[in-house]
Each structure stands twice: as structure tokens, then as C-alpha cells.
Amino acid sequence: MTDGDLDAHLTVDRGTFRLDVALRIAPGEVVALLGPNGAGKSTALRALAGLQPLTGGGHVRLGGEDLGALPPERRPIGVVFQDYLLFPHLSALDNVAFGPRRRGVRRGDARRAALDWLTRVGLAEHASKRPRQLSGGQAQRVALARALAVHPRLLLLDEPLAALDARTRLDTRAELQRHLAAHPGATLLVTHDPLDALVLADRLVIVEGGRVVQEGDAATVTARPRTDYVARLVGLNLYRGRASGHEVTLDGLTLRVDDRLDGEAFVAFRPSSVALHAEEPAGSPRNIWAATIAGIQRHGDNLRIELAGPLPAAADVTPAAAAQLDLIPGRTVWAAVKATETHAYPA
Numbered sequence: 478m479t480d481g482d483l484d485a486h487l488t489v490d491r492g493t494f495r496l497d498v499a500l501r502i503a504p505g506e507v508v509a510l511l512g513p514n515g516a517g518k519s520t521a522l523r524a525l526a527g528l529q530p531l532t533g534g535g536h537v538r539l540g541g542e543d544l545g546a547l548p549p550e551r552r553p554i555g556v557v558f559q560d561y562l563l564f565p566h567l568s569a570l571d572n573v574a575f576g577p578r579r580r581g582v583r584r585g586d587a588r589r590a591a592l593d594w595l596t597r598v599g600l601a602e603h604a605s606k607r608p609r610q611l612s613g614g615q616a617q618r619v620a621l622a623r624a625l626a627v628h629p630r631l632l633l634l635d636e637p638l639a640a641l642d643a644r645t646r647l648d649t650r651a652e653l654q655r656h657l658a659a660h661p662g663a664t665l666l667v668t669h670d671p672l673d674a675l676v677l678a679d680r681l682v683i684v685e686g687g688r689v690v691q692e693g694d695a696a697t698v699t700a701r702p703r704t705d706y707v708a709r710l711v712g713l714n715l716y717r718g719r720a721s722g723h724e725v726t727l728d729g730l731t732l733r734v735d736d737r738l739d740g741e742a743f744v745a746f747r748p749s750s751v752a753l754h755a756e757e758p759a760g761s762p763r764n765i766w767a768a769t770i771a772g773i774q775r776h777g778d779n780l781r782i783e784l785a786g787p788l789p790a791a792a793d794v795t796p797a798a799a800a801q802l803d804l805i806p807g808r809t810v811w812a813a814v815k816a817t818e819t820h821a822y823p824a
């Protein structure tokens with residue numbers, strides 16, 4: 478741990494929901510907090526910002542300083558909320574100048590600094606506009622400028638791109654990445670978009686039910702998911718079973734795998750590694766099982782087939798293959814995966 482680190486243990490009780498998440502973020506590091514709806518991401522962000530009180534045992538320290546006793550406006554933290562929460566009656570310039578003013582910077586200096594930040598986010602010519610005169614992407618950039626204008630040691634972003642349409646999102650994501658790379662402080666990005674996390678963050682922390690279930694860099698997390706949510710996030714089929722050598726025994730089936738291990742294990746493979754056949758393929762070294770088609774969805778240029786049966790799985794097939802196999806819900810097919818297409822690792 479270095480001097481400027483965020484070191485937080487976020488403990489919050491909200492009736493039946495309890496958050497218990499430890500977070501460390503180094504200066505200049507961007508951490509994405511990912512998780513399904515209701516996992517506690519916003520609660521964690523609000524706790525860091527001082528908008529949600531911690532219950533016993535929790536703490537928020539930044540560079541060794543305990544922020545617990547500081548009210549939100551005195552914390553060295555900048556926040557971009559999901560809906561930006563710009564002041565509707567203030568111009569873009571005064572929205573950005575608000576933070577420095579509140580921290581005692583003289584009016585002229587605060588406005589000059591605000592114009593500088595608006596210039597950096599490419600909005601100098603919109604400085605006098607009110608939030609309702611700005612597009613979604615522009616409002617997002619004003620919100621970012623406002624958060625950065627206080628030179629925060631910790632920047633918090635709550636689903637910063639969620640309110641934008643797909644095209645604006647693409648441009649804004651690229652621009653946001655540039656600003657985050659230049660930000661010397663720690664950054665926590667709350668998102669449930671895996672693409673935002675992969676593009677913007679150095680490290681992923683995944684929460685489910687108020688707890689951290691997995692953390693690490695994107696390569697590690699995507700290669701070795703440890704929960705169904707993470708597996709779906711990175712587009713893998715994931716199972717847990719007992720390994721013995723090159724075999725992993727699951728609930729209803731034993732899979733032959735390429736890796737060799739013993740004990741509790743995960744097995745993962747891509748939907749594109751699952752081949753479907755109308756008849757049982759004979760004389761092959763693959764894993765083969767009978768499955769029922771539970772659903773069919775478009776997935777990029779392919780179709781994603783949800784398979785029910787002893788090994789619930791997703792399989793990606795081309796539309797041509799789907800037509801040839803006459804894949805319709807309720808039909809039974811044979812699914813096959815080669816051992817070399819699986820990845821097994823200790824649970």
C-alpha cells in the first residue's frame with residue numbers, strides 16, 4: 478500500500494441487505510465495481526462519498542487520513558452521478574465552478590478554473606448554457622468536469638455512460654478513458670456494463686449480495702470466472718464439480734477436460750465451443766450429452782441456443798447451421814464439446 482491509497486471497509490446495514498466490502502485503490506488506478514442489480518454497488522459508492530453512514534467496524538481512509546468523520550462536502554472526493562445531478566438553474570460554467578467556490582476559491586479564480594475544465598472536455602463554447610440546453614453526452618462531460626474541478630484524490634463514477642445512446646456512449650467512453658488516464662487520484666467506476674469495465678478499468682471488483690465474489694485484472698477474471706454472474710458477464714458456460722485427473726464430475730455428467738487437477742474445480746467453455754448435432758455423434762473423443770432446446774436468441778451474427786438437460790449450457794451456432802438442424806424450442810439435440818475447448822481450474 479502506498480501513501481495516497483484509498484483503503485476502505487464499507488459496512489452498511491439497510492434492513493435485510495448488508496454490505497460488507499473491502500476496497501483498496503492506488504492513486505492513478507481505476508477500479509470497476511461490477512455486479513448485478515441490487516448487489517450493493519450504489520450503496521458502496523454512497524458510503525465512500527459520505528452519503529450513506531457506515532455501521533460498526535467500517536472505515537474509509539485516503540492516504541492514511543480517516544474520512545469517516547468528514548461530511549460529504551469536506552471529503553476530497555469528486556462524484557459523477559448516474560443522472561449527473563447538475564444544478565438546473567446554473568450555467569455549465571457555474572456548475573463546474575460550484576465545487577471550487579464551495580471549497581473557498583475566489584469567484585473569479587473558480588470561474589477561470591471551471592472554464593479551463595470545460596475546455597479540457599471540449600465544451601468551452603457551451604459554458605453559458607443551462608443543463609437542459611445540453612445533449613446527454615455534453616451533460617455527462619459537464620458532470621465529469623465538475624467532479625474533476627475540485628482536484629479530487631478519489632473520483633467516483635456511478636454508471637457514467639448508462640444514460641447515453643449507443644453512439645454517444647462509444648465516443649464518450651473513449652473520451653472518458655483519456656480523462657481517467659490523466660487523473661492522478663484513485664477512481665472507482667460503478668457499472669454493470671462489462672465493456673465499460675474492460676475499456677476503462679485497470680482492475681475489476683465484482684460484488685454480489687453485498688460481498689466481493691471475485692477481483693483481479695480483466696484477463697484473470699475473464700479466464701477464471703468464479704460465479705454464474707461473472708461467467709455470464711464474460712460469456713462462458715461455467716460448472717462446479719469434483720476433479721480427478723482429466724475428469725470433472727458434475728451433477729449429472731462427467732466431463733473430460735484438458736487440464737489435469739484434483740479436488741473441487743470449475744470447468745468453463747465458450748458457447749461457440751459447443752457443437753450441436755441432430756444424431757448422436759459416434760466414435761469421437763468429445764464430451765457428448767443429450768439436451769433440450771429451451772430458447773433461441775440472436776447473438777451478434779449468430780444464434781445463441783439455450784440448452785436444458787443434464788448440463789444447462791449456451792451454444793452459439795450460425796443461422797445456417799440452426800436452419801439445417803431445424804432447431805426449435807422443445808427439440809432434443811446432441812451437444813458436444815472437445816476436452817481441448819474446456820478450461821478447468823481449482824474452485
Ligand SMILES: Nc1ncnc2c1ncn2[C@@H]1O[C@H](COP(=O)(O)OP(=O)(O)OP(=O)(O)O)[C@@H](O)[C@H]1O
Pocket residue numbers: 491492494512513514515516517518519520521669
Ligand atoms: N433506501 C433503501 N432502503 C433500504 N434498502 C435499500 C434502499 N435502497 C436500496 N436498498 C437495498 O440495498 C441493496 C443494494 O442496493 P444498491 O442500489 O446499492 O444496488 P446496486 O448494485 O447499485 O443495484 P443497481 O445496479 O440496480 O443500481 C438492494 O438489495 C436494496 O434492496
